[in-house]
Amino acid sequence: MGVWQLVAVGLVMLIGLVGVLVPGVPGQAIVWAAVLWWALTDVTPTAWVVLIGATVLLLLNQALKPLLRPRRPREAGAPRRTLMLGGIAGIVGFFLVPVVGGILGYVGAIYGAERLRLGSGGAARTSLRSVMRATGYSVLVELFACLLVTGAWLGAVLRG
Numbered sequence: 691m692g693v694w695q696l697v698a699v700g701l702v703m704l705i706g707l708v709g710v711l712v713p714g715v716p717g718q719a720i721v722w723a724a725v726l727w728w729a730l731t732d733v734t735p736t737a738w739v740v741l742i743g744a745t746v747l748l749l750l751n752q753a754l755k756p757l758l759r760p761r762r763p764r765e766a767g768a769p770r771r772t773l774m775l776g777g778i779a780g781i782v783g784f785f786l787v788p789v790v791g792g793i794l795g796y797v798g799a800i801y802g803a804e805r806l807r808l809g810s811g812g813a814a815r816t817s818l819r820s821v822m823r824a825t826g827y828s829v830l831v832e833l834f835a836c837l838l839v840t841g842a843w844l845g846a847v848l849r850g
Contacts, residue, residue, distance in 0.1 A: 775800070
């Protein structure tokens with residue numbers, strides 16, 4: 691697989707990761723389709739293992755979705771940009787501090803944005819709890835699953 695095609699697969703995965711944050715966009719399906727594209731083009735055992743692992747993880751995530759509360763962003767009371775900022779910080783954090791950084795970035799950015807918006811730490815913590823109950827956990831679980839798939843793909847590509 692050529693470099694440009696790898697870059698294109700990576701961009702499709704990035705679109706899928708951002709799609710997880712946008713209601714109505716099938717972010718998980720986009721990430722999985724990018725892995726499928728890569729595995730069908732780069733026919734190696736590693737590619738197929740990553741594809742099988744991604745399929746199992748994303749299907750498990752879909753099976754667990756009904757156990758989480760449905761997304762209700764209006765109940766959270768936080769602006770939409772706060773949730774987007776949290777998601778973007780989660781994506782960046784995942785790659786800066788592998789695995790744990792995704793969760794820390796997501797929760798930390800929501801807290802920081804609410805602290806700036808509301809002005810006090812107590813109000814920001816209350817708002818963070820409200821956001822996490824209304825939308826945060828379901829978004830975080832879906833985003834984290836897609837980040838794990840993207841990280842596995844990136845690791846396989848860098849390993850060669």
